[in-house]
Amino acid sequence: MKQLRNLLAFFSLISFFLSWSQTATVRGVVLDENNVGLADVNIITSTGEGSQTNENGFYLIEIPAEREVTIIFSHISHKNSSVTLTLGKDDDYELNPIMNTEVEEFGEVIVTANRRKAVQGIKTISPKAIRLIPGANAGVENVLKSLPGVNSNNELSTQYSVRGGNFDENLIYVNEIEVYRPFLIRSGQQEGLSFVNPDLVQNVDFSAGGFQAKFGDKLSSVLDISYKTPVAFGAGLDASLLGGSAYVEGITPNGKLSGVAGLRYRDNSLLVNTKETETNFRPTFIDAQTYFTYKFSGKFHLNFLGNISLNKYNYKPLTRQTNFGTLQNPIALLVFYEGQEVDEYQTVFGALKANYFLNDKLTLKLIGSAYHTTEQEHFDILAQYRLGEVNSDIGGDDLGEVEFSEGIGSQLTHARNDLDALIFNLEHRGIYTEDDTQIDWGVKYTREDIRDRVVEWEVIDSAGFAIRPPGSEFNDQPYSPFEGPLEAFENIRARNNTVIDRVSGFVQWSQRDDWGDHEVWYNAGVRAHHWSVNDEATAGNSSQTVFSPRAQFAIKPAWQKDMLFRISGGWYHQPPFYRELRDSMGVVQPNVKAQQSIHLVLGNDYSFEMWGRPFKLTSEAYYKSLTDVNPYTLENVRIRYRARNNAKAYAYGFGLQLNGEFVPGTESWISFGYLKTEENIDNRGYIARPTDQRLKFAMLFQDYVPRIPDLKMYLNLVYNTGLPGGSPSYADPYIFQNRLRDYKRADVGVSYVLTDGKKTYPKGHWLHKFRELSVGAEIFNIFDVRNSITNTWVRDVYTQREFGIPNFMTQRVFNVRLSMKF
Template sequence: MKNYILLILFFLPVLAFSQINLKVLDEDGKSVSEARVTYNGKTYQTDKNGFIRVPIADSEQELKVEKENFKGFSKIIKTTPRSQAVNVLFLPATRDTEIQEVVFQKKATYKTNDLTSVELSVKEAREVVSLGGGVEGLLKSLPSVNSNSELSSQIMVRGGNYDENLIYINDVELYRPFLIRNSLQEGMSIINPDMVGMINFSAGGFEPRYGDKMSSALNIYYRQPEKFELSGEASLIGGRLTTGFASKDKKFTGLLSGRYRNTNLVLNTLNEDTDFNPRYFDLQSYLNYQFNDKWSLSFLGYFAKNDYQMVPKQKEVDFGSVLQPLKLTVFYNGQEDDQYKNMMGTVSVNFKPSKKWHFTMDNFAYQNREREYYSLASGYILEAFDEEGNPVAGYDAGGQIDHARNDLLVRVYGSQFRTRFSPDVNTDFEVGVKFERESIKDFTNEWQFVDSIGYSNPRDFVLPGQLDASGLNLMYHIAGQNNINVNRISAYTQFSKKFYWGTNKIFVNGGARVQNWSFNKETLFSPRVQFAIKPNWDMDMLFRVSGGVYYQAPFYKEIKDLTGAFNPDIKAQKSYQIIVANDYEFKIGGSERKPFKLTTEAYYKKMENLIPYYLDNVRVRYSGKNNAEGYAYGLDTRLFGQFVPGVDSWVSASYARVYENIDGMGYIPRPTDQRFKFSMFYQDYMPKFPSMRVNLTLTYASGLPSGTPVLFDSAGLPDYLAAYRYQRTLPAYKRVDIGLTKVFIDQKDNKATGDFWRNFKELTLGVQIFNAFNINNTIANQWISDVNSSPQAYYPVPVRLTGRFFNVTLNFKL
């Protein structure tokens, strides 16, 4: 009986205090203050943010909202044991249109109708402890997103690979580097957290205005400052400096930012004797000029230069099992020198002749110049030990030479025109057309020579220049020279509508997009639809269904086959997708606590015309043929809320499977088949000392089946069918990153005093603990072959990721 009484007392505050959360906006999306609210015989006024909380009456009552020069609004409010959100859009009194409630509240600055998108906090993206990038680091904590390397900003979403994700900044599509094969080479993400104003991410089933890829869409909007600002960060691995400004009349605004990073100290946590010199640098600018109420012009510029130099000397790796412990010792001679230069510029013209029409013209240009050069000679010794750890007499020895001279130049430039017509606040028609000119110049020369007992016999001494190399057997050799200039044209149209069906709120978004690429002369047609219903229940729930036909339009990596040549007969990969989802909001604790939100999504994908590939570290190598089919399914869940009052946290879990059938040989797991993942992003502070804060990111993900050895056929080409003969799953990925912060100055409880310190709006000192438990995660296997064994034996030598590292950061904002 006592337990029942405690349960009633626990939920009593929620049941006893239900309220109306009223928000009033004008047609420009600005808050309407001092609006008169009449309800249950009492009168209230909205605050400066256009917001007011009103207790719900014991009986059904009429709610009225009024203000001079605006048309009035009224609605019957039913008595429920839960709080209700009412969003009102005020129209001028001279307008004949009847005022209506906003079914789903819109944002004033950035607008999206995509029901599959989740909006992420910009503040948390800046504070998350991540080596791979602030925004991407936050994405990795979502249930549908996987990444088995903390050094990489690339992600895998719902069984897709790294190349199947769309990235936009201000609605303009971006490209990532193409030749990256090792997460150590990857520099900073193009997304600068200091410049971000809004983050929208969809894990699938997105609307037609997003392009032709099969997995996800990330849309970033950069912000416009309202006055002068200066912020920066300094740490042991780099720093950044960002400044913003606005003219007195607010017509001209701008953001300028520069970043530098050197991860040498982090890479030194690897268990090897190597001289690393990774240097990453970028500059970004975002300028806006508002000519008048109708015309505006903006410019987004980006330049990045990433250099990666590595001189390996020696590496020792202990692996094997308890019954058969092994040790590999490798001695190196040579070096690797890679360079990546990216440039991008976008000029956008916006024309808004009325409240209903909005036209945008984006003109963009992108250039990516990449160079991957390495010549590494290595000699290795493989030793075995008995159960007591004593070396067994005899050992295997061998050597190999890895050589590459790979150059790539990609240029993409074009224009896109978009228009939106909104006859009322709950209806949108959108149309867009895009033209791209793509130029790709590719030179590949990559080979590997392996020398071990019984494989490549030693040669007698010959004079220089007289060596007959006809009998020299290379493990593999990929050589190709390609140069293409092609056009890509795409267009989309979509319709969005929000309305009431009885007392239930309904959202519908439907449309289609088409694309034609002159390289393979293929035309794609992609219909997509989204539907949501929010029943008028006591339980706050939203049900969503989305799906359609989604293509993976081929580009540089997909059209390049294993010989290094471009295949003009390649076709787009195709998938049929359906996603069923539910959002459930509920409260735990007092009425002032922010509601918790439990999101559950189930999905299924049927895939055709797949191009088989294998994963080598973070590099995706395609076969260059559409000779596979597949399917994927899974379940994602995420609990979001304030476990600690005032700060957001969440817990995510997912179960997923993805299979492929190559040449009718049967279904096997794809290289991205990561079955289970659990992650958590948690924030806390000390109640007595709220300036002491902590955030924690935890990830557990089951291993990928990409531990399969990369074998080569008789022609010296990688054999992507090797997975049918043997598959090996990598160990699970386990990692905890912790950030500890001391806030000296902020705009809340720690305001500065003194003439000098009053110039600071924020000043914090932090300690970041990467890989807090020093777990040796494995990203791939390096396979050592024993040619003397029968059948030939292969030993999987794990390629480890970084260990524990302490970083110190100092952040400020003026």
């Protein structure tokens, strides 16, 4: 009997331990108010388990299954946060709590912010600011253009140049997956939508140079986006006169499947109808995106990112009048159009990402993606113009009208451009961490299969005489007869079937250490890239290999003032993408080499308090030396390369940004940048590059009415000095070095918050169902400044002069907006 009691006790003990061994896993990232991972957060459960977040804010804790467990998150400078969960056996639940700052009086400034991204020279942007800040193209890129070193003078475009680079030199990642944009788009008003959907965004990181080896092979910048992994159901809707967007997110009860999906529609006719050219214009831009995560277990997660985009651009210009010149000699260009442009861009993108957490130290990833785009650009447009003097008599009945014609002519442009591109990627990445050391590595295979037909020609007639192409035999009609054949002023015809195979890889090492009382961070790595180009049309092929070493060092001195110093640099390469291989005549040149750039970046962060509120001053100075440069011309957003590595260049400058709570409870910033970039083509001497935008000032400002805090205001202000703008596409850039006028723009938005997380209503009230609800109005280009993007070049046949007539951007536009979340 005694043995039986002992046996029952033994089995009871085993049963007790088995019941406790049935556990569930909770993991995630603890974020601060700026959605930055928070280090050293203590995590304690009501059942006695404990853990702590690492330097990136990541944590993992196991709790008993089938029991109600309360998890408490605590941090010395933040308010405690807690949640109660009941999970099933082997459930894997992701929880990303946001901890708010606790306001206390300290005898000295205590620095507790996460330094991981700051030491890497990465700027973190609040997703809330991205969704709220007004702009003609609101979104991530709209906010990026307010940063020092990031320039754009085209409010209809999402493209941007960074520290003297062009649009093709910027990397964009979404959850470590590289994304692409269409090839043929030549005008900002054709773009419609950025790839990045602001409704799906959780984190936004941006680096303007000196970035690590784990990022790819571009010369200028990295935009690293993280999409949400939801922890609860949510939905939202945003509608305005420019279009609308909707999203929904959720998670299954067992926490295994979570996802977010968004749908966007945009119509730019409200903006384009304010331009000088009167048109029949009805564009349609539609985009659908999804991001799902399925957790097979605590060790294995599978992610899917999908995107379908359809952009239709139907454009029928009617008339245009542009007044320019001086007060003493006013001149006008009056144009009557016939014909139309019909463009269509369809893109499909899908990616799978598998994450295997072997243990707390080792994470393995496998990423596969495919991008397919079919694009057509078809137009036939006849422009008949008059160039003449304008009546400036204030009391006259025909004030502002052309009363004497100096030039009469016509221009007929034609295009039948079609492109079909398929890009496939397969990549492995790994991360190993040991105490304060981290090693990252990766290897990637890319195949680009591109089929492209280019047919473009232009015929120019001035006063009844066809203008021959540049460099052809001189024609001095009507003084002497010319018996040669008629030729188009410009005639481009090519058919390319190009396949590019790439193999790239990287390895990098990161270390945090103490240097006496100071904290230091190191990072060093190297990339390698091998590619081969095969073009069927020219029967040409070529292969090359490049290596790119990079390094970073940062130190936080043990000073009373909160200062951080960093230096970074490396030898960067940009192997040519398809557009860089195609010359100005549309023909692929397989032997184009990778452009090279040596980066040196010096930076400083100074965090301090002013008016009893936190502020941060960030400053960076940079220098880039470029060799094997592939010169190009810039027309709106279309880049035409020479497809020759026959230039060298440099860029240097500095940037300052002050951000903080200028108004209590809000974040605003002011940016200033200086840039100089020049190139030397064929050793003819240095001239300004097409992106040489010398001075930049920008401000993002948020405010509210003190007595009515739910009435908020957002101001987006940008000033850029003029780009070297514009020369005809056929011209020698050494002759045309004139600049466009300065770019000045201010967008303002006003909204009234009916309800949000701080303002709730009881059940039964019609606002109870809304998590957030606001209505507002926006004014784009509030001062109605006439900004120009390019010049149209018109020849006066009598004086043989060529006039650069500015192509002006949008004028003042009013918009209304409704935003809601459930």
